[in-house]
Amino acid sequence: MSQKWVIGNWKMNGDLSSNITLLSAITHASGTAKMAVCVPYPYLAQAQVALQGSAVLLAAQDVSQFDKGAYTGEVSASMLKEFGVTMVLVGHSERRSLFGETDDIVAAKAASAIKAGLTPVVCVGETLAERDSGQAKEVVLRQFKAVSDYIGVEGLNQCVLAYEPVWAIGTGLTATPEQAQEVHAWLREAATQAGAVDISILYGGSVKAVNAAEIFGQADVDGGLIGGASLVAEEFTAIYQAI
Ligand code: PGA
16 A cells, blocks of 8 residues: 655745744644645755654755755755755656756656655656647656666655646646546556555645545545645645545
């Protein structure tokens, strides 16, 4: 059985005063799945303190593929570790599309997270044009394979996967539960073939309290990566409890 997860991705949102309210509210949510929040770098120290003693895990939204050195603006996996981070997103579609991250960079980032003992949450997903032209399977499996070939089965066993159709992120459009399940099954098969049998595969893209249970009810959906709705405590808590 794969571990169930609900992971919040704040993206570039938050401030010192509202973070405290949100973090304190989500630590009181009770449920059986694991919960994590991906906060912006400057707030890691604040969140580390706020989450202390709770079951909510601290995560980051990105990590450098490099260990240290002359890489202005980059943040290494070992720096994240110093602030109590245990997980990190790699290859989020916004990183791929807005910041030019290639499959190779994403794979190297996953490897550097693993090397530092962090759990990479490897994001994959097709654009609307790719879906419309019948390439969804090819794209998500190519993105998966780039990481899997680079880190091998041992690395893969330390990852969480997230399927995030680009056309459903922040758009209000959600994949139907059947569309999500279909892609999750492709990913499950590819991961199993690579030797990772218990990998968690999360769905992300306009998950809300009203649609969470239906999506989480699919056989190969092990939880969610939640963007916009993770900024509202009641909404995020309700999603967490829908699993
Ligand atoms: P959304 O974002 O829930 O706002 O669509 C999901 C994500 O990008 O992780």
